[in-house]
Amino acid sequence: MEKMVHDFDEYYDRRGVDSKKYSAGKFEGDVLPMWIADTDFRCPKPVMDAIRKRAEHETLGYPEELTGFQQAAKGWMAKRHGWEVEDDWIQFVTGVVPGAIFTLLSNTQPGDQVVCLGPLFGPLRACVIDNGRQLVESPFINEEENYTINFEDLEKKLSSAKATMFIMCNPHNPVGKVFTEEELRKIGELCLKHHCIIFNDEIHGDIVYKGHKHVCLASLSKEIADITVTGFNPGKTFNVGGIRTAGCIIPNPVLRERFLTARKKGKGMGRNIFGQAAFIACYRDCEYYVDQMLEYLEHNLDYVEEFIKEKLPEIKFHRPDGLYLLWVNCKGLNLSQSELMDLFEKTGKIGLNSGLEFGPLGEGYVRLNIAVPRVTLEEGMKRIETAVKSLRK
Numbered sequence: 001m002e003k004m005v006h007d008f009d010e011y012y013d014r015r016g017v018d019s020k021k022y023s024a025g026k027f028e029g030d031v032l033p034m035w036i037a038d039t040d041f042r043c044p045k046p047v048m049d050a051i052r053k054r055a056e057h058e059t060l061g062y063p064e065e066l067t068g069f070q071q072a073a074k075g076w077m078a079k080r081h082g083w084e085v086e087d088d089w090i091q092f093v094t095g096v097v098p099g100a101i102f103t104l105l106s107n108t109q110p111g112d113q114v115v116c117l118g119p120l121f122g123p124l125r126a127c128v129i130d131n132g133r134q135l136v137e138s139p140f141i142n143e144e145e146n147y148t149i150n151f152e153d154l155e156k157k158l159s160s161a162k163a164t165m166f167i168m169c170n171p172h173n174p175v176g177k178v179f180t181e182e183e184l185r186k187i188g189e190l191c192l193k194h195h196c197i198i199f200n201d202e203i204h205g206d207i208v209y210k211g212h213k214h215v216c217l218a219s220l221s222k223e224i225a226d227i228t229v230t231g232f233n234p235g236k237t238f239n240v241g242g243i244r245t246a247g248c249i250i251p252n253p254v255l256r257e258r259f260l261t262a263r264k265k266g267k268g269m270g271r272n273i274f275g276q277a278a279f280i281a282c283y284r285d286c287e288y289y290v291d292q293m294l295e296y297l298e299h300n301l302d303y304v305e306e307f308i309k310e311k312l313p314e315i316k317f318h319r320p321d322g323l324y325l326l327w328v329n330c331k332g333l334n335l336s337q338s339e340l341m342d343l344f345e346k347t348g349k350i351g352l353n354s355g356l357e358f359g360p361l362g363e364g365y366v367r368l369n370i371a372v373p374r375v376t377l378e379e380g381m382k383r384i385e386t387a388v389k390s391l392r393k
Helices: 045-055 068-081 096-107 122-130 151-158 181-193 253-265 273-285 287-311 337-347 374-392
Strands: 090-093 113-118 134-139 141-143 146-148 163-169 197-201 228-232 246-249 325-329 365-369
Touching: 045 273, 068 090, 068 246, 068 273, 068 287, 090 096, 090 253, 096 122, 096 163, 096 197, 096 228, 096 246, 096 253, 113 122, 113 151, 122 134, 122 163, 134 151, 151 163, 151 181, 163 181, 181 197, 287 374, 337 365, 337 374
Parallel strands: 113 134, 113 163, 163 197, 197 228
Antiparallel strands: 090 246, 141 146, 228 246, 325 365
């Protein structure tokens, strides 16, 4: 069979087709959106073919739970990440964040402390706070935008009598860190020692750059697997976030039963017809797409790194280990966060995520999405330069 090739340079207009990223209510029409974590690349052909084939049947009644869901996920985890999982470990959820909520509700009580490494992805923060738990941050050590874990502080936070859960994402959103096996073992051992359940968001686990390797935390030992729920989703890798179809891998049968009870109470078990079709096609047929996209993203990273180095000395940037979302330090511009966001949106005409969406530790930062065709990236960087140049005057 001839190897498929995807054209990541292709530009197509996403405005006017219910795209949240390009929503008219988010930014003015002349603002270039480079914020939310979806790509501007077309979905893989096998995914669209699977959806069209299912649509041809012309009935959209309640779907059965296809075993292909588990088979596709198992195959992907084994081939891409070296983790052998079993069918009944893999449970459907509508998204990774709902999976975090079901884990939270089934293993903690209102008022409990949930520990994280900060800054942290906003919806994960919100799922803790909105459900009446206390979010306790252990800040990363930041050395010239290179992030490491303060294990002494992390253990102090986990050892609290009120701490019952640790919530994380690997690769880490927003700082782009891919945790080493040694770091993951230390995290797992601390959570075992202090009796904390782990929810690990691995939704970006396929977006890892040269010189780094994604290791599934729960693959390290049976003991760590027994306290870990792993959330995953093809949404970021294949640009299918809108299918609302994800999975959680739960090896421990006791945790799994608690999780399923919480899911049932929240009526979160019903699958989506097109979601199942896309999920299976992504993990079964589209490895070629990931490999080609990673190569394309590496070149985009090269471009941004060189651009900032040559033209934007006020901005600090450290090349991430993973993610197509760049965590950019703009403190050198000496602006408040609201002034910073106004500068980029109103002067530069570019829409970015505010660092404060990821907690107080994100003040002075923005998050930039580079999973776009090169022509879009070049335009976006020119707009950032225009904004910064306006301050120099």
